[in-house]
Structure formats: structure tokens, C-alpha cells
Amino acid sequence: MGRAPCCAKVGLHRGPWTAKEDALLIQYIHSHGEGNWKALPKEAGLLRCGKSCRLRWLNYLRPDIKRGNITPEEDDLIIRLHSLLGNRWSLIAGRLPNRTDNEIKNYWNCHLSKKIQKEALPNPKTKPIESKDKKKKKKNKKTKKMEKAEETTKIHLPKPVRISSSFKYGFESLIEPGRMGGECDASDLLWSDIMNFNGVVDDHDLVFQMSSIDSLEANMLEKLYDEYSRLLFSEDYNQ
DNA sequence: AAGGGGGGCAACCGCAAACTG
């Protein structure tokens, strides 16, 4: 026996969303706001589970989402952030305004991981994910020798950790309250504070991993983020 | 023209953190 499903699936719609379902979800969220995903489907008249509604809203229906056309600057930033953070898609997405973690994850798996492999950059933190379907398709082409070579080079990642919403929406949450407000702008704190933070953490904690990054790389990334922000919000870029 | 293979991406799954009573 497996674990019980997150919601009663009997009678619930699955698969692609219809325009009507989208309209119902948008209408409900416009009048009631986000949240309470568990109760939302029932109240909105949707035959979907709450998780499905949340995902649809966050990854597709939200009005401020930027979709497709990932710029070379974003591309570069994703690669650099990934080399530093690994598969923390929500964290990476948090540094790319209006992009969703799902889009970045898909973009990485489809484009960037291959690009990186092609360029033979050292130390990619993960190998690209392949579906069973695709694995099946490709398996026939592989020789046993190749499979053995892959096995020996398998990379094991530390288990991803959950980042709380306060952390996700601003690293300033890690900083003592006195530093916020009048004398110090939150935007000044971002990368430098992340890199200097030394919280009480365990082996698998993201912050621990961040604090272990050497200062050279930290400075590089801080500069990178700074440059990217300037570029993104400059008039030229927005034209 | 047909069909097999691969790319792209929306959506689902299961785990675990965060929240609540």
C-alpha cells in the first residue's frame, strides 16, 4: 500500500486545463485572492484538487508572468546561479523577475544542461533529467560500455532543502530587524548578506552551503546580480 | 507520405517544511 493521495481523486478532472476552468480560477482569485488552495476548488466550482489549482495559477495564469523569450542575460544568470545553488529552482526563479521555477527548471533541462555539457564546463551539479519514455527511446542506442561509463560518473547531490516563503521573497529576513528600514535599503543587502550569513544550520542546509562558498565566487555573483538588475531595469532593456 | 525520434512544456507525484489547533 502506498501513501494516501493528497486529495480525493474520484471525480476530479486531471490533465490539461480548459479555458472554462482557467476562467473560473481567475475569476475566483480576482475576487477572493490567492491562498486556501484546499478549499478553493470547491468554492470556485472547479473539479480539480487544490494543488492543481495552485500550480495552474502560479505557473500559467498569474498576470505578472513573463513567458518564453528567455534573454541571453537571463540565460547566463540561470547558468551561474545554478552552478552556485544547484537545483534550487525556486531560489533561482526568485532572482529572475516574473519567471516561474517550473519554466526555469524546464528551460534548464531542455536547453542549458545540454549547452553546458556541450561546452564541457567542469562541475555541472546535475545531469539532465530524462523521462522514462525518453530513456526507453535512447536506451537501445547505448552500448553497455557507455552505460558503465555513465554509472561511474554519476553525481550525487545533497538533498534539496525547503526555503521558507519569507526567505524566498527576501533574504533580508535573515538579517536582524535593526538593519532594515531607514538607514539601509533592503536591495543593498541581498547577495552580500546571503554570503556573509552564518546561521545555526545543519549539513544539508542551504545557508550552510552558501556560507561555504569562497568569497571570490561570492563577490563575482554579487557583481553579476548587480549588473543584471541594472540591465533588467534600464530603459534600454525595457524598450 | 509516413512514421520514428526528439524537443518543449504543462501537469502530476511524493516528500517534507511550515502552519494550526
Added chain:
DNA sequence: ACAGTTTGCGGTTGCCCCCCT
């Protein structure tokens, strides 16, 4: 403090479409 519930996340699946042979 603890158990149950909700939410957020990364991994994975599978469908659709296009391209190549």
C-alpha cells in the same frame, strides 16, 4: 509538545508537435 493539515518544492511523466529520414 505534538499530531494533523496545508503548502511549497524538485523530480518526473506523458502528450503534442515538428523535423528528419
